[in-house]
Amino acid sequence: NAGVTQTPKFQVLKTGQSMTLQCAQDMNxxxxxxxxxxxxxxxxxxxxxxxxxxxxxxxxxxxYNVSRSTTEDFPLRLLSAAPSQTSVYFxxxxxxxxxxxxxxxxxxxxxxxxxxxxx
Amino acid sequence: AQSVSxxxxxxxxxxxxxxxxxxxxxxxxxxxxxxxxxxxxxHLQLLLKYFSGDPLVKGIKGFEAEFIKSxxxxxxxxxxxxxxxxxxxFCAVNVYSGAGSYQLTFGKGTKLSVIP
Numbered sequence: 575n576a577g578v579t580q581t582p583k584f585q586v587l588k589t590g591q592s593m594t595l596q597c598a599q600d601m602n603x604x605x606x607x608x609x610x611x612x613x614x615x616x617x618x619x620x621x622x623x624x625x626x627x628x629x630x631x632x633x634x635x636x637x638y639n640v641s642r643s644t645t646e647d648f649p650l651r652l653l654s655a656a657p658s659q660t661s662v663y664f665x666x667x668x669x670x671x672x673x674x675x676x677x678x679x680x681x682x683x684x685x686x687x688x689x690x691x692x693x
Numbered sequence: 694a695q696s697v698s699x700x701x702x703x704x705x706x707x708x709x710x711x712x713x714x715x716x717x718x719x720x721x722x723x724x725x726x727x728x729x730x731x732x733x734x735x736h737l738q739l740l741l742k743y744f745s746g747d748p749l750v751k752g753i754k755g756f757e758a759e760f761i762k763s764x765x766x767x768x769x770x771x772x773x774x775x776x777x778x779x780x781x782x783f784c785a786v787n788v789y790s791g792a793g794s795y796q797l798t799f800g801k802g803t804k805l806s807v808i809p
Contacts, residue, residue, distance in 0.1 A: 605795075614702075616783060616801040617737075664736060668795075679725065679744040680787055682797055684737040 576600050578685035580665050586691045587655040595650040595688050597665030605668035605680070606648040610634065610661040611687075617664065623648055655692045663688045695720035697786050699800035706774050707808050714769040714803050716784030725787040726767040728758055731802075732780045740782070743767065754778070779807045 581596045599606065607622035609632075619632030623642040637659060639651040648667075652659060665685040700715035718724065728740040741752025748760040758769045767784060784800040 607797075609799075614801060617799040619797070680795060680797075681727070681739060681742055682785075682787075683739070684729075686736045 578665055578667050578683055580663075580685040580688050582688060583686065584689045584691075586693065587652075588693050589656060591655050592651070592653050593655065595652075595663055595665075595690075597648045597650065597685060598646050599648075599665075599667040599683075600646065601667060601669065601683075602645060603667035603669055604645065605670065606642070607632070607666050607668070607682075608638070608640065608648070608650045609664045609666065610659075611664060612661050620650065620663075652690075655690075657692045659690065660692045661690060663690060695786060695788050695796070695798055697784055697798050697800040699782075699784055699803050701803045702801075703804045703806070705806045705808065708776055709773045712769070712771040712774045712778070712805070714782055714784075714805070716767045716769065716800060717765050718767070718784075718786045718798075719765065720786065720788050721765075723789055725789075726758070726760060727785040727787065727797075728752065728756070728767075728769050729783045729785060729799075730780045731783065737783065740769070774805070774807050776807045776809045778805060780805060 578599045604625045608620040609617040611617050618634045621640040623629045629640050664687050666682045668680050668682045671679045696719045698717045726743040729737040730740045731737050741750050743750045743760045751757045756771050760767050781802045781804045783802045787797045
């Protein structure tokens with residue numbers, strides 16, 4: 575398995591440009607998510623998806639769109655980039671196993687990240 | 694909303710020193726707990742996790758963590774650190790909110806610098 579893959583690794587945009595960050599996983603995980611990482615802020619959830627055709631907003635969704643047409647892919651779109659979106663973006667997918675008393679045990683695995691600079 | 698607090702922003706240790714990084718969370722229900730490590734320029738890797746059972750969890754590279762429910766804590770420990778442990782460490786809490794909905798919340802991270 576390749577795990578979680580992301581492209582591109584690095585990107586420089588000008589304010590107002592649009593782009594799509596790609597994310598794919600080959601582990602047949604239903605749950606996928608996008609985070610941004612900023613110094614001193616930890617990781618903050620942008621959007622997530624619990625399965626193909628289903629997406630929802632996380633903590634910091636403004637300025638980003640997502641779609642989930644297949645289980646494998648979960649692209650993140652910036653429609654009009656702003657300098658505040660300069661960050662490192664991580665995609666993740668979640669493995670779910672069932673433990674005792676019907677409670678799930680979920681472990682999240684991360685992609686290598688995309689460094690985005692918006693000028 | 695639940696929150697995760699990591700007490701130290703930056704910890705500096707000499708090689709062979711013992712390590713303990715604090716993590717507290719604010720949710721009172723059932724939680725799953727994780728520590729992730731991020732080496733310089735790399736992505737997050739799972740260090741260890743706790744779902745249930747023995748509250749002392751052993752992970753990779755000699756790390757362990759203890760879940761103390763009464764203190765809402767999940768501190769990370771290592772008896773003797775190495776220079777290669779220099780990295781940023783993130784505590785995360787996965788909260789089950791019912792109807793198949795979960796939320797993973799991260800602490801802000803602790804940078805560990807190990808001096809040879």
